[in-house]
Amino acid sequence: xxxxxxxxxxxxxxxxxxxxxxxxxxxxxxxxxxxxxxxxxxxxxxxxxxxxxxxxxxxxxxxxxxxxxxxxxxxxxxxxxxxxxxxxxxxxxxxxxxxxxxxxxxxxxxxxxxxxxxxxxxxxxxxxxxxxxxxxxxxxxxxxxxxxxxxxxxxxxxxxxxxxxxxxxxxxxxxxxxxxxxxxxxxxxxxxxxxxxxxxxxxxxxxxxxxxxxxxxxxxxxxxxxxxxxxxxxxxxxxxxxxxxxxxxxxxxxxxxxxxxxxxxxxxxxxxxxxxxxxxxxxxxxxxxxxxxxxxxxxxxxxxxxxxxxxxxxxxxxxxxxxxxxxxxxxxxxxxxxxxxxxxxxxxxxxxxxxxxxxxxxxxxxxxxxxxxxxxxxxxxxxxxxxxxxxxxxxxxxxxxxxxxxxxxxxxxxxxxxx
Amino acid sequence: xxxxxxxxxxxxxxxxxxxxxxxxxxxxxxxxxxxxxxxxxxxxxxxxxxxxxxxxxxxxxxxxxxxxxxxxxxxxxxxxxxxxxxxxxxxxxxxxxxxxxxxxxxxxxxxxxxxxxxxxxxxxxxxxxxxxxxxxxxxxxxxxxxxxxxxxxxxxxxxxxxxxxxxxxxxxxxxxxxxx
Numbered sequence: 001x002x003x004x005x006x007x008x009x010x011x012x013x014x015x016x017x018x019x020x021x022x023x024x025x026x027x028x029x030x031x032x033x034x035x036x037x038x039x040x041x042x043x044x045x046x047x048x049x050x051x052x053x054x055x056x057x058x059x060x061x062x063x064x065x066x067x068x069x070x071x072x073x074x075x076x077x078x079x080x081x082x083x084x085x086x087x088x089x090x091x092x093x094x095x096x097x098x099x100x101x102x103x104x105x106x107x108x109x110x111x112x113x114x115x116x117x118x119x120x121x122x123x124x125x126x127x128x129x130x131x132x133x134x135x136x137x138x139x140x141x142x143x144x145x146x147x148x149x150x151x152x153x154x155x156x157x158x159x160x161x162x163x164x165x166x167x168x169x170x171x172x173x174x175x176x177x178x179x180x181x182x183x184x185x186x187x188x189x190x191x192x193x194x195x196x197x198x199x200x201x202x203x204x205x206x207x208x209x210x211x212x213x214x215x216x217x218x219x220x221x222x223x224x225x226x227x228x229x230x231x232x233x234x235x236x237x238x239x240x241x242x243x244x245x246x247x248x249x250x251x252x253x254x255x256x257x258x259x260x261x262x263x264x265x266x267x268x269x270x271x272x273x274x275x276x277x278x279x280x281x282x283x284x285x286x287x288x289x290x291x292x293x294x295x296x297x298x299x300x301x302x303x304x305x306x307x308x309x310x311x312x313x314x315x316x317x318x319x320x321x322x323x324x325x326x327x328x329x330x331x332x333x334x335x336x337x338x339x340x341x342x343x344x345x346x347x348x349x350x351x352x353x354x355x356x357x358x359x360x361x362x363x364x365x366x367x368x369x370x371x372x373x374x375x376x377x378x379x380x381x382x383x384x385x386x387x388x389x390x391x392x393x394x395x396x397x398x399x400x401x402x403x404x405x406x407x408x409x410x411x412x413x414x415x416x417x418x419x
Numbered sequence: 420x421x422x423x424x425x426x427x428x429x430x431x432x433x434x435x436x437x438x439x440x441x442x443x444x445x446x447x448x449x450x451x452x453x454x455x456x457x458x459x460x461x462x463x464x465x466x467x468x469x470x471x472x473x474x475x476x477x478x479x480x481x482x483x484x485x486x487x488x489x490x491x492x493x494x495x496x497x498x499x500x501x502x503x504x505x506x507x508x509x510x511x512x513x514x515x516x517x518x519x520x521x522x523x524x525x526x527x528x529x530x531x532x533x534x535x536x537x538x539x540x541x542x543x544x545x546x547x548x549x550x551x552x553x554x555x556x557x558x559x560x561x562x563x564x565x566x567x568x569x570x571x572x573x574x575x576x577x578x579x580x581x582x583x584x585x586x587x588x589x590x591x592x593x594x595x596x597x598x599x
Contacts, residue, residue: 017512019490044530239448269437272478274489
């Protein structure tokens with residue numbers, strides 16, 4: 001009966017237009033008051049315990065590094081170099097768009113920021129070169145999603161925190177699926193635009209753009225290579241990323257002054273202020289659920305109805321696709337990962353592999369109506385209607401689903417570098 | 420003091436606190452990594468200092484997110500209210516959020532009192548916990564007042580990404596801060 005009241009409470013909060021943070025906070029409070037010994041202070045103690053984790057430091061620092069690099073000219077320099085490299089390829093500008101999104105994703109860790117950083121330059125360039133508007137919008141929206149799949153990825157860190165999975169392993173495992181998606185997007189971009197020719201290679205242009213991008217190109221290698229090679233933990237890599245970002249954008253490129261650095265820091269604080277309360281209340285609820293052995297009971301109940309690994313993967317992916325359409329990825333990871341991961345493990349699925357499946361799947365939600373964040377951002381950025389953008393992203397949703405099936409069916413795609 | 424002026428004061432306090440805390444967090448971690456690379460061992464207590472900075476950023480950043488209307492909110496049930504009720508629906512929403520923050524500010528204050536009484540200290544740095552936990556009380560209290568002001572003065576309410584994208588949201592996300 002208490003469970004019914006909890007559902008009624010959550011539905012009432014939805015209707016009352018409450019933030020996810022309020023729903024999780026009140027759900028945690030309800031759980032402690034009704035199913036525990038009735039002391040509300042436990043929720044705050046859980047929050048305190050949650051926020052006191054060193055591993056969480058990676059999130060603000062990667063976000064700050066991504067924001068600094070987004071504000072500077074790194075995207076511009078990266079795109080110029082990739083355009084010079086892909087010039088003789090038929091449909092080269094389309095390919096450069098996908099590769100630029102991938103390159104910037106390896107720095108930013110955010111889907112919307114990747115879409116805006118690359119889109120602000122490439123959308124106009126694609127239209128001026130005669131590329132189809134629908135393709136341009138679709139490629140940029142889908143390319144933006146690479147921001148949360150290619151490490152450093154904030155949703156992957158959240159998954160690691162909530163499920164006690166190694167964040168370094170998750171970052172390493174993100175590489176293979178990212179290559180699969182970039183290959184799918186790239187192949188589609190080339191096939192659809194094969195008749196377009198940009199020109200021929202210019203050695204002087206390649207050298208000139210390479211020199212301009214010389215400090216931007218090694219950044220992903222320094223940040224991710226440090227983790228892959230075991231030089232840094234993800235938290236240390238995040239600190240290095242901030243240091244390198246400030247060094248390159250403020251001292252070398254001189255694209256950011258101190259006042260812009262202040263603005264970027266405040267923007268990042270604001271984004272963190274939206275994310276962290278959700279994370280903290282989700283951890284509080286998770287601590288309660290773990291204490292009450294809810295995940296174990298959930299696994300036992302589900303094992304009665306789900307017969308095989310295949311059936312579980314199908315069910316989990318359909319659930320995640322539906323959830324991804326109506327809830328933002330951060331909240332979905334925080335709420336669902338503690339419940340689904342033990343179940344996945346009970347069917348022999350590696351938690352690192354399942355984390356990657358989860359993030360790629362929820363990434364599709366950035367492109368699906370009614371609440372796809374990249375659709376909403378693209379509406380404002382490109383001044384196009386919801387319907388136009390929804391049509392434009394449709395082929396890329398199919399490509400992402402094809403990639404998701406491949407990644408889910410072949411664990412080696414994600415795990416070939418892990419361990 | 421007028422409500423708008425009070426909100427501006429809150430904003431200023433939270434901005435300064437976030438800048439100082441972010442600087443502490445980044446500097447502590449960078450010194451730690453630098454020391455590890457140079458002399459093979461990190462700086463004692465640096466990660467803990469970073470965590471303290473993170474606590475402050477996350478708590479005061481919550482206020483910045485509130486004043487920008489940026490708290491993550493599923494809006495798929497927004498349509499259940501008749502269109503003419505939109506203003507009243509947002510007032511009810513803000514009053515509810517204000518009550519939530521006020522409730523947690525009180526609970527957090529009880530926890531702070533308990534920690535003070537028990538003399539709890541942090542690990543490694545051995546600092547008293549209660550002043551740090553007080554950040555939660557302060558942040559929740561500021562947000563409670565802020566949301567009550569929004570409920571009473573709907574014109575001061577920010578409309579963020581969950582209410583439909585405004586130009587400033589895109590500007591904030593975009594390189595060089597340009598709205599397109």
